[in-house]
Amino acid sequence: MDDDHHDGLKAALEQTVRSLAGIPRLPASRGEAHAAELIRRRFEAAGCTVRVDPEPAYHSYAQPIGLLCAAGAAAGLLAGRGGTWRAAGALVGSAAAWGIVDDITGGRLLARRMLMRPRTTQNVIAETGDPKADRTLVVLVHHDAAPSGVVFEQHLEHWLAARHPEVIEKMTSNPPMWWPVIAGPALVGLGSALRIAALRRLGVWTSVLSAAALADIATRPAVPGANDNLSGIAVAIAVAEALAADPVQGIRVRFVSAGAEEALQQGILGFARRHFGRLAPDRTWFLNLDTVGSGRLVLLEGEGPVRMHDYDASFKALVADCADQAGVTVLRGLRSRNSTDGSVPQRHGYPTATLVSVDSGKLLPNYHLYTDIPDNVDYTCVAGAVRLTEAVARRLA
Structure with a gap:
């Protein structure tokens, strides 16, 4: 990729993030629905066939x-x-x-x-690629934003990284x-x-x-959620535009921007109820993008808040090989003790991989904090996720 194209891509990614970051997007809120409508328009402008599925969702885990x-x-x-x-x-x-x-x-x-009454969240589902193909790549992101809280303050993490970097270096999970x-x-x-x-x-x-x-x-309002997860939204839209400019054959590419992820995967659970019955596990792959603008891309080995569940080894190997071919560096060997939307298709037997990112100290900066603003996103890292996601789509095709 030449410098002018790379700079243009980064500028486009930043524009997408900034256009949405000012909207308060708590799970299953009016702001989240407004963001979903804007994202729908962006995918339509990229030539995708788009639908918005309202799904019942509980708005809070807290x-x-x-x-x-x-x-x-x-x-x-x-x-x-x-x-x-x-x-x-x-x-x-x-x-x-x-x-x-x-x-x-x-x-x-x-x-x-x-204890709760369900509300409504919005899943934006856009499709491009070969409409006659019997294989599907689902690029999974989310457009809601989390509330903050005292427990997310990172002073201890930064102190530990500054005083004992050898401890951070040895850690393989949060x-x-x-x-x-x-x-x-x-x-x-x-x-x-x-x-x-x-x-x-x-x-x-x-x-x-x-x-x-x-x-x-x-009781907290939403953070701006620029990195978590407007960075993923920006990647999905950029990949849709790239596939419109240079179409692929042999595979359908479906972009799912789920709502209410920050209420512990409420949107993707609704997508699962509605769509998994029509997606064959042996011909469908899920690539989940969540918080990909921290500096260094990470291909997670597994995740789980209680027990660790590793992702599909063969699909992780394919993604890692695509990264090598595309010249995108991805960090391996890390696992997450949290959960992302990728955990849902994984539990249903779909080959799934999740891309996240960390900074130079293997930390997740500004996570669920009000400092998660567009100025603090590493758009070079986001651009790498675009190249890698497009490479995976073309490899599967």
């Missing part, structure tokens, strides 16, 4: 999980009275811990069903942030059942802290 933590704390306090209260503490604490696991792993979402949240009610249940007061009290305090942190998140 509210139901926070209430489960509060229930665990209350149960632990009451269990201190002994007698039948102790049995109730064991039951409620265990049930709350199970409910949290069910929610964050995309299970039956029983807590949300009982800390499991959800484990303490699960542990609080679980310790209440275990301590109550075993009559170990210290264990129960530890569970109470852990649950209280988790509930407070989640209440903080639940």
Whole structure:
């Protein structure tokens, strides 16, 4: 790619990010719907066939999980009275811990069903490529933005990276942030059942802290979400434009911009219910792009908030080979203790790969912070994701 073309691509990517970053895009909100409409127009301008699917979605993970933590704390306090209260503490604490696991792993979402009313999110689905092909590449992104919270402050991470870079260099995944949240009610249940007061009290305090942190998140406005995930939106639109200028044969390319990802994959779960039955797992691939403007692209090996689940090895190898051929450097060997939209097709048996990015210190800068603005996006990194995504589409074709 010559310098003029590269500079033009970066300018176009930045324009896309800036055009959307000023819209508050909390999951299943009016702002999210407005952004979906603008994205629909951009894909139509790129020559794609486009539809917008409204899907029922619960707008927050923080509210139901926070209430489960509060229930665990209350149960632990009451269990201190002994007698039948102790049995109730064991039951409620265990049930709350199970409910949290069910929610964050995309299970039956029983807590949300009982505690919340669904709203509506918007999935933008654009298609290009060969309409007669029986194989499909799904390029998956999301257009909503997260609320912030005290737990996302990065002072400790920056201190550790500055003082002990050797520790960061050895890390192959981020800390499991959800484990303490699960542990609080679980310790209440275990301590109550075993009559170990210290264990129960530890569970109470852990649950209280988790509930407070989640209440903080639940009341915050949206961050600008320039990197997370307008960088992915910009890549998808740029690839659609490239495939319109130089079409591919032998494969359909479907761009799915999902809503409510920041409420733990609500939009893509709706897409799964509506569309997975018509997408054959042996002829469909999912390439998930989430936060690709931090500086260094990462091809994740796997992800999972509770248990780690590795992505399809053969598709990861294909993506890595495409990166080599396209001259795009991707970092390997990293896994995520969070979850992205890519976890949903992965659970359904589709070959899936996820591209994210980190900075020079292997950290994710401005994650869920109000500093996630267009000025802090590395557009050279985003341009690399464009080249790689287009290369994957042409390889599969």
